[in-house]
Structure formats: C-alpha cells, structure tokens
Amino acid sequence: MPSVLDRIHSSDTGLAIWRRFTRLNLLVSASTLLTRPPFTLTIADAPEMAARRLCHDLLLFHWALYADFRRLATRFSTLAASPVVRMRLEHVTDDSCGKFHVDAVGLRLLCTYVGPGTEWVDPGGKIRRMTTMEVAVFKGSAFPGAGPRVLHRSPPLSTGTLVGQSRLVLCIDAVP
Template sequence: MPNVTPSDACLTRREIQLLVDCKPVRAPGHAMAMSRRVLPDRLRQAAHRHLATGPRLIVARGTFASIDTAVRQAFTAETQMLLEDMRILAQTFQSISGHDALRVRLERVVSDSCRKFHVDCVDLRLLCTYCGPGVQWTRDEGRTIAEAEPGAVVFLKGRCAPNWREDDTLRHRSPPLSVLPEGDRMRLLLTVDAADACGASADEPLVIAA
C-alpha cells in the first residue's frame, strides 16, 4: 500500500500513538482498548468516496506484505488516503497481536448486522468505523451503552484470548442502523484479526465484491 501521507514523521507519530493507546488490551483484566482519532479531512473524504463508489466488500488474508500488494487494485487515486490508513492499522494490529498472518476486511454495512451484544470467537480484533456510527459496547447487559466515534480504533478481546473468562461483562454489537434517518443508514467498517479468525480458511486470500 503506497505511502501518501505528508511525511514519514507524521506516520510515525500516528503509529506510536495507536500503540500507546491500544497496547494495554494485552494486559490481564483488559477486555478493550480504544484510540480516539479526529480523521484528517483528506482521509474522511477518501472514506466517503470509497463508501459511495468503491467495492462493497474487500477481504484479504495472508502476510502483511501479501495483503499490501493484493488490495491495491480496489483503490483509486481519490481513495489512496484510506488505503494508507488501513495499512497503519493493520501494522498496529500485527504489532499488538503478534500474528504473522492477518485478515483485513473493509465492508459497506447497510443493515442491522450483529445487532445483539456478544463476544467474538477470536483472540483479538481491531474495529474502525470510518463512516457512520461506531461499534457499541456495554458492561451492564445493555442498561448503559457506549458508542465509538467515527475514526476511533477499537481493540476487543474475544473468547479465544488467553485467560478469557465467561463472566467478563464487556459485550459489543454493531450499532442498529434501522433506527436512524434513511440517509444515515450506512457505515464503512474496517475489521482486522487473525487470518483464521472464526474458523476462516486461507484458501481464498482475496475477495472483492462490487
């Protein structure tokens, strides 16, 4: 994925801040970590452009290098800034999780998918909603619900995490879109996890769906 940010120093600062904010998720007793971000105008515009004109689904599995090469075809000059940010987030996930092989999924969401609070069958998952409402979570069975802002990077532990306990109270879900005004019922969601997350096979390393 090509480097299109103004300077390497800017990239480095962004990566360091993400690591500082999100690395604590590895510690015992931490089910979640989040890095709040205000997306630069160019990145926000690229994300909205991809949401409007890009593929509805991109899924790539493999090493960071192989994913880096495979997904370039799905982006244009107008959406390169989004591609670069995805690269940073994938590298951050790899650094924190220690996984050599990843699954990177960028999806246009238009329905109430995953509407029930739950815990994923993964060890660790990164979520970033570029457009639309972010992931929601609760620690009291839905009586109090928090929601990530667009651009926030959220790390969530799953059932396969070391020392995960069934009585861990944090659960998450996709925000219900059907309750929103019709023009707001769309999200652009990035998910990064292990290549074999949820029993996935690496036999199909790249999926691009229009």
C-alpha cells in the same frame, strides 16, 4: 500509533480504544466508497500486502486509506503476534451483527471510517458508541487467559435515529 492499544494485553482490560482525530483526506477517501452499492472485501496476507491488495480490490487506489490500512494492520499484527492478518472492509447498510456478542477470535480491531461506530457495553452496563475514526481492539472468546470480554455490536441502521445511514467499517483479525 499511541501505545493505548497495548493495554489490551492487561489482564483487567477487554477493550482498548485509540481516540484519534479525523483527518479530512481520510474521511473524503472513505466517503467516496459509500457511493457504491454495499460490498464486503476480505483479504488475508502479511499486513503491508493485505492493505495493498485491499486497496487494489477497491478498483480505485486511495492513498490515504492505503496508508491507514497499512498502519493499522501492521500495529494489529504486532499486538496479536501474527505475521498474517485478515482484513475485511465493509460498506454496511443493514443490521448485520445487530446482537451484542463477543467475537470467537483472540483479538479483533474495528474502525468505522464513515457512519455510526460500533456499540459496546461498559462495565456499568451502559451502551456506548465509538466515534468515527476511533480504533478499538477487543479481546475475543479465544484470547488466552482470564479477564474481561466486552459485548459489542453494529449499531442498528433500520430503527431509531440511524435509519437510512450506512457505514464503512474495517475489521482486522489474526490468521492462525
């Protein structure tokens, strides 16, 4: 995994984004989950077990997703210095988290596997949107020390060009 995510520990960085390429097998596995009604699965455990349990709870084991979940959870665990992570996988079809905000956590990892990615405000005040499969780590309000915090939100799915779309989003937090 690229070291770009390590930049989150720099005092002048509030957001680190890994711009990775989309792998077809991962996209196909993730897309099949959007045929189900909207859902939220949350698991807290050591990174490898959390990834395994999350896939188990999907009731259909997707090797590509499992490998990616495990890799991201393990990397996040190191970044957050937390042996236990909380992984939340959501099939989102509404405007949840539609207001720009800073999370009340130390660090948060977000990755949109399918659909429009998380929106964030750059230092110039411009709204940007992550692309599918990009991995971002945000500093939250509970991150120790000074430094920037980046406002972000889920893209609005009830208005504009995104009406009718859905998203598959992974969120990883540290468990204190």
